[in-house]
Amino acid sequence: MPKTLPIHFAPLQGYTEVFYRNAHAACFGGIDTYYTPFVRLEKGGFRHRDVRGIDPGNNQVAHLIPQLIAPSFEKAEKILSLFIEKGYKEVDINMGCPFPMLAKRHNGSGILPYPEEVQTLLSLITEYPQISFSIKMRLGWEDPEECLKLAPIINELPLRQVVMHPRLGKQQYKGEVDLKAFEAFQNACKHPLIYNGDINSVEDIHRIQEQFPGLAGIMIGRGLLANPALALEYRQNRALEFDEMREKLQSMHKCVYNQYAEQLEGGDEQLLNKMKTFWEYLMPQADRKLLKAIHKSTSLNKYNQAILAFFNQR
Numbered sequence: 001m002p003k004t005l006p007i008h009f010a011p012l013q014g015y016t017e018v019f020y021r022n023a024h025a026a027c028f029g030g031i032d033t034y035y036t037p038f039v040r041l042e043k044g045g046f047r048h049r050d051v052r053g054i055d056p057g058n059n060q061v062a063h064l065i066p067q068l069i070a071p072s073f074e075k076a077e078k079i080l081s082l083f084i085e086k087g088y089k090e091v092d093i094n095m096g097c098p099f100p101m102l103a104k105r106h107n108g109s110g111i112l113p114y115p116e117e118v119q120t121l122l123s124l125i126t127e128y129p130q131i132s133f134s135i136k137m138r139l140g141w142e143d144p145e146e147c148l149k150l151a152p153i154i155n156e157l158p159l160r161q162v163v164m165h166p167r168l169g170k171q172q173y174k175g176e177v178d179l180k181a182f183e184a185f186q187n188a189c190k191h192p193l194i195y196n197g198d199i200n201s202v203e204d205i206h207r208i209q210e211q212f213p214g215l216a217g218i219m220i221g222r223g224l225l226a227n228p229a230l231a232l233e234y235r236q237n238r239a240l241e242f243d244e245m246r247e248k249l250q251s252m253h254k255c256v257y258n259q260y261a262e263q264l265e266g267g268d269e270q271l272l273n274k275m276k277t278f279w280e281y282l283m284p285q286a287d288r289k290l291l292k293a294i295h296k297s298t299s300l301n302k303y304n305q306a307i308l309a310f311f312n313q314r
């Protein structure tokens with residue numbers, strides 16, 4: 001039996017928000033580390049929801065790491081100061097985001113073609129030795145050679161780990177993950193390395209683990225949104241029974257719903273929209289009619305009826 005690797009829940013802006021993370025940890029678990037979606041500066045300040053999302057008072061998961069995205073040392077330092085003020089000792093730096101609006105300003109994977117800018121940004125890491133840093137990155141913006149050129153810079157830094165999603169920024173989420181290029185980076189990288197990308201089943205985890213025996217962990221995003229039990233099933237080496245899955249999912253749904261119902265002030269429509277995102281990636285293999293009724297519900301009332309029908313299915 002290969003050893004069980006730590007599973008990291010990837011940050012997903014708009015999905016793995018604080019209420020989702022709390023509910024997931026309480027109802028499913030199996031995760032070693034959760035990450036906040038990236039915090040960024042908007043017109044020099046912070047977005048309220050980002051500040052709420054990292055506030056330790058709102059977070060109930062055992063191990064949470066806040067993530068920042070910035071194109072420069074100064075901006076990154078400002079966000080880091082917020083994390084330090086909130087008491088965090090571990091921080092992740094995003095060098096993987098492919099969104100063109102951010103990438104064109106050298107945020108996320110947009111910085112990868114520019115080794116000097118990467119070096120300046122990451123000098124933050126040596127300036128704050130009291131913080132344990134990780135980076136989450138892609139192969140490059142348009143060429144997988146980019147990460148190999150960055151390897152000497154990255155290797156010099158006292159990093160806790162590197163998370164690699166083996167796609168290019170310009171690909172967004174299209175095409176296949178490039179496992180050959182991942183291997184080349186693994187050979188060049190001296191830090192503990194975590195694989196991230198297109199893991200949708202326990203078999204996928206085992207396959208990646210076999211192919212890359214030196215890995216320090218696996219990070220999963222959309223696969224966990226689709227099957228919140230995935231990490232638990234991997235850890236316990238068993239698939240959840242239908243009834244057990246339903247029970248856990250129902251309590252997770254209730255937990256997310258109640259937290260949003262308490263916090264949101266925009267009425268039923270806002271709550272309805274928030275809850276619909278909960279279902280966007282969830283259980284794509286479930287009964288299509290039941291899912292469609294949820295996705296298409298036009299009022300909170302209709303949504304609640306659709307949910308009831310979903311959880312009452314045999």
Ligand SMILES: Cc1cc2nc3c(=O)[nH]c(=O)nc-3n(C[C@H](O)[C@H](O)[C@H](O)COP(=O)(O)O)c2cc1C
Pocket residue numbers: 010011012013014036037038067094096097136165196197198199219220221222223
């Ligand atoms: C809607 C969406 C939002 C995302 N937000 C973030 C983010 O805030 N920070 C980050 O590092 N990655 C973000 N990602 C990338 C994921 O963390 C992950 O790297 C990517 O989805 C590949 O992993 P997966 O195939 O397991 O989902 C996002 C991805 C998606 C689809």
